[in-house]
Amino acid sequence: MDSQAHAARATWNLLHDLWMMTPKCRRSLRAADEAIRQARRDIDWLAVLPAQAAQVVLKTYHRAWKNCWEGRADAPNFKARFRTMMSVDIPQGRDLHVKRVHRRWGMVNIPKVGRIRFRWSRDLPVRKNANADNRITGARLVKDALGWHIAFRIQTLQSAPEPHTGSEVGIDTGVNVPLALSDGNHQDHGRPPRLPNGTADREKWLNPDEKAKLLRLEQQAAHRKSFHKRGEKTARRLQNTYDQIKRLRATATRRATDWQHQTTTELARAYGVIVVEDLDIPNMVKSARGTIDNPGKNVAQKSGLNRSISQEAWGRTVTMLTYKTARHGGTLHKVPAPNTSLRCSACGFITPGSRQDQSTFVCKNQDCGWSGNADHNAARNILHLYRMGHALIPAAGRAVVRRPRGVKPATAR
Incomplete structure (x- = not known):
């Protein structure tokens, strides 16, 4: 199975090499298919991969280019041996x-x-x-x-689900509270997202014994790597240590995904309408390092926040909610994200200084004074935007605001 996976990766790289060297006017799937057949006849270790699996590699490669042409993904590239997941x-x-x-x-x-x-x-x-x-x-x-x-x-073959008669709920994805709900039924995995010193805990899904083992393995790997010379093949003992570290981290990733699956299934069963923010996550996790001429500020703190956001996997949560709500007869809507965490959900005004920190919101409006959890406040604002008709509708590759006639933008309650 390992040999088949390596042959599939090599077939992808050869296809990419052939595609890039061929002039655009002469590129075709038929020529690429004939090249794959000839390569499997001439090279023994490529023939280890079944013919049907090799055809799937060609179809996947062509689909990758179509996704690039239609603006859904970047252009395909070569697959490295140690950074690519093996699959057949x-x-x-x-x-x-x-x-x-x-x-x-x-x-x-x-x-x-x-x-x-x-x-x-x-x-x-x-x-x-x-x-x-x-x-x-x-x-x-x-x-x-x-x-x-x-x-x-x-x-x-499945029958169409009955329309969900559950209530509406707004969900704010956060770092301190993973999923904050507008009705107060927050979903927390019970693990601290950040350490007391403000850095992100990469192994929060591991128990204390596993964390101690991971620390010991990382120290062992650093010690053995000090004897490794540049350009030499990695020693077997060092590679075994790396494999043990990978297994522990894969266990943590699997536990996080399992929690996401169970939580999103419960939400899809309980609520008929789920409203989330339309977040630009890649832009949120950009580095604050800056350039030499214009260096960034608080780079270490921003790096820890970026790791915490990436570990919570907000995009994967929304993807799960999308197909699970449809499976149970519900719907999922997105609303604009700006100012949902800065606006007071009680009075509707944005007052400077109301957002105390990551977890506390205290309205500075003299006529209001509402206080509570910052994520809960954002979830209430998200639901209110949907009820005011500010849900986003994808049209021609962009999102437009759907607002009922006669309804003004949401400013005050």
Whole structure:
């Protein structure tokens, strides 16, 4: 399986090399397909990859260019050996022959590998209950620090969900409170987002024993790396230490993703309308280092905040909420993000100095004086913007504000 993954990565790099060297007027999928066939005939280690999997690499590469041309992604590039996730696609479900052995394990056929045992984590349409509307159409093998994993693609026929009759809620994604809800039912994973000295805790999803082990491994890796000379091959002991560090960090990432899945599922089941901010996350996590002529300020503090934002994975949370609300009959809306954390949710005015810190909001308006959690205040503002008709509608690649006739912009309550 490792050999197939390396062959798939090499096929991608060869395709990219061929595509960039060929003049634009002569580029075609047919020529690239013929080049792949000829390379698999001439190079033995490329032939380890099944022909169908090689065709998927070509389709994925062409899709990457289409995403670039349509403005959804950057141009594809070469895949490095140590920074690319190893993966292999199995596009045809009939080659898998999935069979359940007992409650916890199943067997699957991998082309050019053989029968492999895998952990049975959810129901699959095996031969007994498979039909044209409920069947396995393919699979994808992915390797991370914890080993190989298989994800099955399933085609199933489901009835349209009934409209959700739940209430409306605004959600503010934050650092101190991961998900602050407008009704006060905040979702917290119970782990401090930042250390007492203000820096981000990278391993907050690990227990104390695992954190101590990770610290010991990092110190061990630093000591062994001091004997490593530039240009030499990494020693086996140092590589084993790196592998143990990767496994611990992969465990933390898996726990964070599991919490996100469980929390977003509960929210999609409980609420019929979920409103979030339209955040430009890549712009929020830009470095504050600046340039030599114009250096930045508070660079270390901004770096810690950027790490905390990246660890909370706000974009992935919104993606999960989008398809889970649709699955349960609800809807998800986005509203403009400016001033949601600065405006008072009680009086509606923006008064300088009201935002005390990351967790406290005290309205400085003499006629108001409302105080509370800053994230809760922002969540209430988000819901109010939706009710005032300021939801964003994607049109022609941009977001426009939908405001009912006769309704003025939200300034005061």
